[in-house]
């Protein structure tokens with residue numbers, strides 16, 4: 001007899017510091033065969049498992065999920081689950097979530113969802129939760145998941161590997177008759193995403209410990225969550241979870257991993273050069289090499305920023321600049337509609353950017369000339385406009401200029417045509433990094449302000465490093481055992 005495993009979930013990283021609400025336009029919904037095809041490794045389990053697709057919603061990083069969209073997804077998810085259970089009992093669920101979703105009116109969206117899921121299916125079916133390491137593991141989520149795992153790399157290059165591990169562990173737990181133990185330790189650390197790459201120390205060494213831990217008899221998985229810094233919620237902080245069959249070993253390994261993480265806390269640092277906005281601009285203006293890149297890190301759409309913040313642009317256009325500057329890019333659908341009613345060469349005054357989040361000064365009034373119209377699959381209708389020797393790419397949708405190809409579509413064939421290029425990201429993507437002769441990460445305000453010590457939070461659990469220093473961490477082990 002094959003096990004019946006349902007698959008479904010909802011995956012988004014929501015900044016609560018942007019008024020942007022994520023909804024229909026942001027999510028890709030997969031159902032049925034399309035959902036199953038999203039997990040290309042399922043056929044390995046053909047002889048053991050019958051998979052039951054529910055619904056999976058997956059979005060780009062964004063804002064809080066709108067209640068209407070979420071409720072519609074939620075209703076469909078549970079209706080499909082009900083339908084599946086009516087056909088035949090299910091043995092488990094591969095619960096595919098991010099862990100940093102926020103939903104209007106909720107401060108622990110995934111925890112509440114897992115709790116609802118457990119209440120719906122009862123105690124018997126296993127819930128195997130697969131996550132992003134930037135997610136959070138609230139007590140509610142932990143209590144209602146039998147197994148939890150997350151990526152072991154940032155940037156994330158082990159997305160499929162992680163889901164496969166979650167499923168493999170789920171299947172072996174269904175086959176294994178021993179009790180399954182899971183232990184969580186909350187770690188009072190919350191770090192900015194640009195500090196926690198696993199390609200450099202200390203993140204690299206920390207995540208490598210996982211392999212050793214999994215060598216212990218009685219342990220089959222260990223995971224480290226960095227937590228999500230751009231939501232003001234008590235669940236946002238680091239955590240480790242170890243899963244296995246031998247309670248003392250599982251607890252001890254979880255405790256040791258947490259202690260190791262705690263001792264490394266001071267060593268996490270920005271891996272690239274950083275500066276406040278003003279200093280970043282003056283470094284770029286004084287640079288003797290070109291192109292000099294500035295990362296507008298607080299408005300990085302790749303981390304959840306709105307992509308329409310114009311603070312750096314304002315700072316450039318309000319001074320006379322001899323250098324040739326490119327802004328790639330500004331998201332402003334309204335301006336695109338206006339520009340597309342004109343022609344290349346037309347000069348006009350526009351209200352640019354600052355529309356998603358008006359708390360940073362609102363749109364910038366600027367006189368521009370239209371240089372070029374073009375389109376991009378994701379960015380939508382785009383325009384290149386100029387204001388003296390400052391060039392700005394305006395896009396219809398939120399977008400990140402991270403590849404040479406994207407710049408070429410905008411008519412920029414050589415990065416070296418510009419002295420300064422301002423991009424909305426943190427670390428430079430490989431094509432940009434290869435071209436950059438100088439670079440600084442500007443710690444700009446915005447939805448994903450990297451300078452988190454200066455962000456105003458009200459609900460984070462305290463004490464919490466780096467907001468507080470000089471305290472003894474409570475690294476208590478929260479252990480749960482599931483017997484068959």
Ligand SMILES: [Zn+2]
Nearest residue numbers: 132133134156
């Ligand atoms: Zn992530």
